[in-house]
Amino acid sequence: TAGVTAAGVLLVQHFYKGKGVKPKVNLDLQKDNPKVVDAFDIEDIGDKAVYCRCWRSKKFPYCDGSHAKHNQVTGDNVGPLIMKRK
Numbered sequence: 001t002a003g004v005t006a007a008g009v010l011l012v013q014h015f016y017k018g019k020g021v022k023p024k025v026n027l028d029l030q031k032d033n034p035k036v037v038d039a040f041d042i043e044d045i046g047d048k049a050v051y052c053r054c055w056r057s058k059k060f061p062y063c064d065g066s067h068a069k070h071n072q073v074t075g076d077n078v079g080p081l082i083m084k085r086k
């Protein structure tokens with residue numbers, strides 16, 4: 001939906017919380033896809049990979065730091081999944 005910000009959607013979700021409206025985590029990624037799934041072979045990950053868990057990254061499924069703005073705007077506390085070799 002053009003012109004609707006993630007923060008705006010979250011405000012609406014907060015308003016409707018407890019009123020039978022189910023909030024969504026994914027606001028705008030691959031909306032034509034019935035289920036967004038990303039799979040990686042462990043052997044291909046390399047020494048370190050940082051995956052997005054906030055669904056706001058422009059480089060999804062990788063983290064681009066967008067969680068920081070999301071947390072600031074919403075008061076949320078989400079962050080990435082970091083996989084690294086010992």
Ligand code: FES
Nearest residue numbers: 052053063066067
């Ligand atoms: Fe989503 Fe970092 S951008 S967890």
